[in-house]
Amino acid sequence: MTDRQSPAGEAESIPALLARNAARMGARPAYREKEFGVWQSWTWAETAEEVRAIALGFLVLGLKPGDHVAVIGRNRPAHYWSMIAAQMCGAVPVPLYQDAVAEEMAYVLGHSGARFVICGDQEQVDKVLEVQSMPDAPQTIEQIVYTDKRGMRKYDHSHMNALAHVQAEGRAAETRLGPELDARIAGLGYDDTCVMLYTSGTTGKPKGVVLSSRNIIETSKNTADFDHLTEGEEVLAYLPMAWVGDFIFSMGQAIWSGFTVNCPEGAHTMMTDLREIGPTYFFAPPRVFEGQLTNVMIRMEDAGRFKKWLFDHYMKVARRVGPAILDGETVGFGDRLAYALGNLFVYGPLKNTLGYSRIRVGYTAGEAIGPEIFDFYRSLGINLKQLYGQTEASVFITQQPDGQVRSDTVGVPSPGVELKIAENGEVFYRSPGTFVEYYNNPDSTASTKDAEGWVATGDAGFFEEGTGHLRIIDRAKDVGKMADGRMFAPKYVENKLKFYPNILEAVVIGNGRAYCTAMINIDLGAVGNWAERNNIAYASYQELAAHPQVYATIKSHVEEVNRSVAEDPMLSGCQVHRFLVLHKELDPDDGEMTRTRKVRRSVINEKFADLVSALYDGSPTVYTETEVTYEDGRKGHIKATLQIEDAQVFGEALQQKVAAE
Amino acid sequence: MTEMQTTTAAEGYVTADGRQIGGVLMDLKGITLRFGGVEAIKNISFDIRQGEIRAIIGPNGAGKSSMLNVISGFYVPQEGEVWFKGEKRGPMKPYEVARLGIARTFQNIALFDGMSVLDNIMTGRLNRMKAGFLSQAIWWGAAEREEIENRAAVERIIDFLEIQNIRKTPVGRLPYGLKKRVELARALAAEPGLLLLDEPMAGMNVEEKEDMSRFILDVNDEFGTTIALIEHDMGVVMDLSDRVVVMDYGRKIGDGTPDEVRNNQEVIDAYLGVAHD
Numbered sequence: 016m017t018d019r020q021s022p023a024g025e026a027e028s029i030p031a032l033l034a035r036n037a038a039r040m041g042a043r044p045a046y047r048e049k050e051f052g053v054w055q056s057w058t059w060a061e062t063a064e065e066v067r068a069i070a071l072g073f074l075v076l077g078l079k080p081g082d083h084v085a086v087i088g089r090n091r092p093a094h095y096w097s098m099i100a101a102q103m104c105g106a107v108p109v110p111l112y113q114d115a116v117a118e119e120m121a122y123v124l125g126h127s128g129a130r131f132v133i134c135g136d137q138e139q140v141d142k143v144l145e146v147q148s149m150p151d152a153p154q155t156i157e158q159i160v161y162t163d164k165r166g167m168r169k170y171d172h173s174h175m176n177a178l179a180h181v182q183a184e185g186r187a188a189e190t191r192l193g194p195e196l197d198a199r200i201a202g203l204g205y206d207d208t209c210v211m212l213y214t215s216g217t218t219g220k221p222k223g224v225v226l227s228s229r230n231i232i233e234t235s236k237n238t239a240d241f242d243h244l245t246e247g248e249e250v251l252a253y254l255p256m257a258w259v260g261d262f263i264f265s266m267g268q269a270i271w272s273g274f275t276v277n278c279p280e281g282a283h284t285m286m287t288d289l290r291e292i293g294p295t296y297f298f299a300p301p302r303v304f305e306g307q308l309t310n311v312m313i314r315m316e317d318a319g320r321f322k323k324w325l326f327d328h329y330m331k332v333a334r335r336v337g338p339a340i341l342d343g344e345t346v347g348f349g350d351r352l353a354y355a356l357g358n359l360f361v362y363g364p365l366k367n368t369l370g371y372s373r374i375r376v377g378y379t380a381g382e383a384i385g386p387e388i389f390d391f392y393r394s395l396g397i398n399l400k401q402l403y404g405q406t407e408a409s410v411f412i413t414q415q416p417d418g419q420v421r422s423d424t425v426g427v428p429s430p431g432v433e434l435k436i437a438e439n440g441e442v443f444y445r446s447p448g449t450f451v452e453y454y455n456n457p458d459s460t461a462s463t464k465d466a467e468g469w470v471a472t473g474d475a476g477f478f479e480e481g482t483g484h485l486r487i488i489d490r491a492k493d494v495g496k497m498a499d500g501r502m503f504a505p506k507y508v509e510n511k512l513k514f515y516p517n518i519l520e521a522v523v524i525g526n527g528r529a530y531c532t533a534m535i536n537i538d539l540g541a542v543g544n545w546a547e548r549n550n551i552a553y554a555s556y557q558e559l560a561a562h563p564q565v566y567a568t569i570k571s572h573v574e575e576v577n578r579s580v581a582e583d584p585m586l587s588g589c590q591v592h593r594f595l596v597l598h599k600e601l602d603p604d605d606g607e608m609t610r611t612r613k614v615r616r617s618v619i620n621e622k623f624a625d626l627v628s629a630l631y632d633g634s635p636t637v638y639t640e641t642e643v644t645y646e647d648g649r650k651g652h653i654k655a656t657l658q659i660e661d662a663q664v665f666g667e668a669l670q671q672k673v674a675a676e
Numbered sequence: 677m678t679e680m681q682t683t684t685a686a687e688g689y690v691t692a693d694g695r696q697i698g699g700v701l702m703d704l705k706g707i708t709l710r711f712g713g714v715e716a717i718k719n720i721s722f723d724i725r726q727g728e729i730r731a732i733i734g735p736n737g738a739g740k741s742s743m744l745n746v747i748s749g750f751y752v753p754q755e756g757e758v759w760f761k762g763e764k765r766g767p768m769k770p771y772e773v774a775r776l777g778i779a780r781t782f783q784n785i786a787l788f789d790g791m792s793v794l795d796n797i798m799t800g801r802l803n804r805m806k807a808g809f810l811s812q813a814i815w816w817g818a819a820e821r822e823e824i825e826n827r828a829a830v831e832r833i834i835d836f837l838e839i840q841n842i843r844k845t846p847v848g849r850l851p852y853g854l855k856k857r858v859e860l861a862r863a864l865a866a867e868p869g870l871l872l873l874d875e876p877m878a879g880m881n882v883e884e885k886e887d888m889s890r891f892i893l894d895v896n897d898e899f900g901t902t903i904a905l906i907e908h909d910m911g912v913v914m915d916l917s918d919r920v921v922v923m924d925y926g927r928k929i930g931d932g933t934p935d936e937v938r939n940n941q942e943v944i945d946a947y948l949g950v951a952h953d
């Protein structure tokens with residue numbers, strides 16, 4: 016293993032770490048990108064040269080220390096390089112969500128006051144130009160740089176350049192501007208800003224989280240040690256660049272450990288590229304794992320009888336002994352043999368198909384993952400773990416050590432992180448990764464981070480006795496009380512509902528009410544496949560969602576969840592009495608979810624107020640009109656009459672509705 | 677017949693969006709095409725200029741597809757002359773047409789269903805493969821070099837048309853809109869100077885039409901390919917094309933920019949019908 020310098024030494028910035036990697040492992044692959052059907056590769060030495068050329072080009076264009084450089088595009092080496100190049104010039108990279116519409120982008124571009132914008136392609140350039148032409152837009156943007164030249168020829172280039180040209184000009188200016196660039200790199204301090212990331216904001220406007228080099232590098236170092244990451248790891252960079260996780264995994268940890276970052280050809284080829292790369296270190300939100308499991312199950316339904324039997328038989332073996340083998344516990348010889356055979360016939364080929372053959376460490380976070388899904392992957396021998404974190408903490412707050420992995424906890428505090436639980440159950444942390452401030456927002460900074468550096472997570476949770484693992488119940492502000500004073504934790508019930516493949520999203524309502532109700536989104540993949548199998552014809556999502564048999568299936572899921580919720584004395588009041596299946600998928604474009612796909616409760620309560628009142632006034636159906644935003648930003652309306660169903664409840668919850676009526 | 681050649685000087689013209697259109701690439705003079713006693717095309721003359729998007733429109737049975745087949749050299753007209761790149765063109769075999777740099781797509785998709793998208797597009801490069809049979813068979817020397825070069829060219833087109841994710845999918849499994857895109861890809865693989873599109877949007881939904889329109893404009897813009905297309909969807913035609921020929925019952929009833937054609941009384945009559953008194 017390459018010996019690493021202490022971060023207190025000269026490696027106090029990402030550009031410094033890049034120079035270190037280029038000097039010590041210059042010939043190892045740093046970045047790969049699939050383009051024109053072939054994986055193109057750059058070593059650390061080549062990367063250092065490319066990044067320097069971009070940085071010099073930025074100097075030619077007049078980038079000043081302290082400037083903000085917005086980066087909007089999919090995961091590409093050029094975009095990661097632009098971020099490092101901006102840092103070299105003393106500027107601060109601000110990656111933005113590439114699927115944001117122009118209005119959303121306008122706020123962030125205006126708030127950050129970005130002078131330079133790096134755009135992935137014509138689509139992003141168009142959005143930036145649209146932002147500039149908005150009447151009340153602050154005119155801070157001076158230079159637009161784009162990576163993909165396609166379709167760009169006819170644009171006014173007086174303030175616009177292709178990245179390749181910027182690089183070429185930078186190379187030409189080496190002798191003139193090289194000393195200036197070297198001086199700027201040397202001037203980077205450990206507490207200078209490394210990156211600014213905008214939080215998705217479940218409530219209100221996004222906030223710019225300022226993270227210093229200390230935050231990023233200390234966190235990367237600690238967590239790389241925790242999981243023994245080496246320069247031999249392979250990661251697939253496919254999650255949004257604006258998300259803190261991608262910045263830590265594909266930038267911080269990658270450059271600290273010196274491992275290879277692989278960029279897929281495009282979002283729609285991600286699964287193929289995953290299979291081709293076979294990452295050793297992998298991160299995905301539960302959604303991805305759920306989707307893959309659903310696909311596997313659908314395909315097994317279509318398999319021949321022998322294959323189906325083989326799969327079922329060995330999955331049973333895997334479920335019984337797989338997790339124990341993974342955790343290094345003692346397992347009998349017979350079981351080990353059966354598992355080895357299963358690996359030969361089923362698990363090995365399956366993992367290969369999924370692209371998980373080489374995974375050493377896998378993480379999931381962001382949302383709760385269903386125990387069945389979690390156990391499925393672990394039983395195959397994939398070391399899937401959970402972590403708990405947020406942007407303000409440079410991701411890591413808690414994570415699960417090898418051998419102590421369970422689906423219902425989020426693990427022990429990450430190295431260097433201190434945790435405490437407030438009286439109301441809210442979790443607080445303090446760590447080397449704790450953010451510096453919210454940009455231009457001292458009020459929010461003060462209300463989130465106290466003088467001693469403790470940060471409120473906004474989540475309610477508790478430490479499990481005996482193991483010391485943290486368990487998260489819900490967002491602290493979402494935990495409420497029902498009319499009869501019982502605890503209301505919607506997320507707890509929603510997660511249980513979402514563990515059914517047929518249910519994509521669920522919103523449980525009930526704060527201050529006599530009983531709980533739910534709005535449910537079906538999963539088009541799973542339910543559509545079921546419909547096909549049962550010869551049920553449907554023309555649209557809306558029609559399928561309203562189908563009586565779909566309702567019957569969902570009803571059975573809701574009742575099973577009620578039965579399981581009834582077992583928990585603290586939360587038994589959260590059983591769902593009435594529910595409806597929504598006629599449209601909740602969508603970030605309509606503001607119903609954040610870009611990271613978290614439900615915005617207040618928006619939903621307001622937008623679907625008619626549905627909420629129908630859920631409580633006892634009416635069997637409700638007519639509704641909903642505004643939807645299409646991908647190109649146009650608006651439209653959909654109309655529907657939705658059925659409202661009653662579901663059976665159990666135990667003490669039986670009295671709730673009686674009391675209400 | 678109304679002739680509206682006002683916008684086209686001999687050395688080309690500049691379009692509304694500022695593109696420079698060159699000289700005459702193909703000149704059709706007095707074309708008449710008969711099938712037995714039926715006159716499908718009656719004494720039609722028009723030209724296609726370097727770098728322009730030229731549409732041929734008209735109601736059903738107007739003779740549009742026949743006209744495209746004359747341009748592609750598939751039909752040989754009984755009367756009239758076809759001039760291509762300044763030379764008069766006689767009867768030709770399909771591979772000779774391909775060598776001239778003319779490629780086309782079909783109204784009814786004509787792909788190899790069992791082959792992958794990649795292989796289908798590779799067939800578009802066939803006339804650029806010159807290695808001998810033996811060398812191809814043992815995959816050595818020139819054959820290998822050629823295959824790699826051609827594959828690289830095909831990959832650029834796959835990237836251009838954004839079909840990376842279906843590269844290895846058999847064409848038979850693709851939805852209609854994507855098949856149309858693969859057909860366009862195969863036509864582009866031949867690196868044509870003149871691209872003929874027979875109803876590229878037929879049967880597509882709005883989103884697919886928008887995508888296809890963008891690709892057609894991009895092909896014209898990026899590769900400088902001259903495009904002649906037949907299309908039913910008037911909205912698409914008027915937005916896409918630089919000049920439009922309107923046919924009705926085998927006659928040419930209009931020719932000019934979309935605006936000129938739109939205001940042409942004969943064209944309006946042909947599309948909306950005329951009151952009989």
